Amino acid sequence: MLEAIGLDDEHTAVYRQILRVPSASVDELAAAAGMTPSLVRQIIEDLEGLGLLARQASAPDRVVGSPPSLALRPMLLERERRLTQAHEALVQLSELYRQGAAQRDAPDVVDVILGTDAVRQRFAQLQASAARQVRVFVLNEVAFLDASENEEEERALRRGVRYRVIVEKAVLERPGFIDAVRESAPHGEEVRVLPTLPTRLIIADDQVALLPMRSHGDERASGALLVHPSGLLDLVMAIFEEFWAVSTEFGSEGEMPGSHDGIDRDLLKLLLLGLTDAAAAAQLGISLRTVQRRVAELMETAGVTTRIQLGAEAVRRAWV
Incomplete structure (x- = not known):
């Protein structure tokens, strides 16, 4: 609940428990929170350092909570100030980037990303920055990132980003594929299928696309191409839409008449x-x-x- 000011679930649980009682000892808090005394002792030190609690004057081994309106408000105001500064910096940097992009020559509409880690970072960044929709080609063999490692997709779906995904037929044989489709469909992910696809691809909104430098061979995962707004990006998006139009829908619309388990x-x-x-x-x-x-x-x-x-x-x- 208080992750925004740097407190994880365990710190929040202990702080909430302290606020519920006039005072508490380490052992009492450990029992109430279901944690070890050593962990609670470390959390108390952290909370005390943040000014969220204090030692009881008559019994230093017991702690009392500081009023949240007094202890948390300065921290929240500081976070808001930093966010405001970060937003202003984002606006300034975006304007610099826009000015630079306007001067791009034809070769500059494509950035070359080298190295597996760098490619995975860009893949995550594209999803994290998406505001409306993400379009994806999923090949059976070539992948920027394993599906189980793609935490940004789940975050994007939770904030309302629509996903349109075309997978190769062989992907359907991956364990748990149908369960994953069922779980993500209510959150705005549509999955369609084609026998084969030419390359791995991800498009974030209508702003940028990422595709492997090579779709086949031993070096297929060593680099990628980042395509910025241009005629080339328009072509990539048009190709996706052509493939989408001829692909087969895959989703679970509910049970059939006479089917008891779907x-x-x-x-x-x-x-x-x-x-x-x-x-x-x-x-x-x-x-x-x-x-x-x-x-x-x-x-x-x-x-x-x-x-x-x-x-x-x-x-x-x-x-x-």
Whole structure:
């Protein structure tokens, strides 16, 4: 709650507990907060240094909380002052950058980013700076950053940034893919699928794009190209929109009639996208025999005798 002034959850919990009582000892606070006495003792020293608590005059081994309006207000005002200064610096630096960008020659619309760490940093920065939408190509093999490490995407989705993501079909076989799609969909992420994609790509708003220097070969992750506003960026965005228009939607719209666990719709989508029964079973966390049984049941429900007919009927009935 008080991260903005530098207090983590543990410091906040101890401070809140101190405010609840007239005074408290280390052991009492440790028991109430579920922490070790040594940790609470260190937190008390930190809070005392910040002026958030004081020692009880009659019992120095006990502490009392300082009034929040008195102790926290100066800290908040100082933070606000620093944020104001940072904002003013941002405006000035942005104007300098704008003036410099206006003088760019044609070769200067592209920056070369060298080194894996530098590429990952730019990848995170683009998402952190996005205000409206992020557009992404996800290849099965080439990646700026592993999905489990991409914390900026979650933060961006929480603040309302829309994500439009096109993945290669092979990505559907990654463990947990469907669960990840289900979790992110309510927050504004749309996922579509194509058999293959030409390169990894991320576009932040309409301002900048990042793509690998090489899409194939041993050096594919060693560098990237950062494309600034220009005709080249317009072309990159237009290519994304062309791919988006012909890609296949992948999302979970809810349960199908007669489906009790929501698996049938996802199973149909995976099979229509070309996954084998075994790959679909692994993605859904069910057995191969269960996949085959569910497909047979769907064929019976649809009144068809072949899987091709099942696919056509599933589309006609809006099951997928």
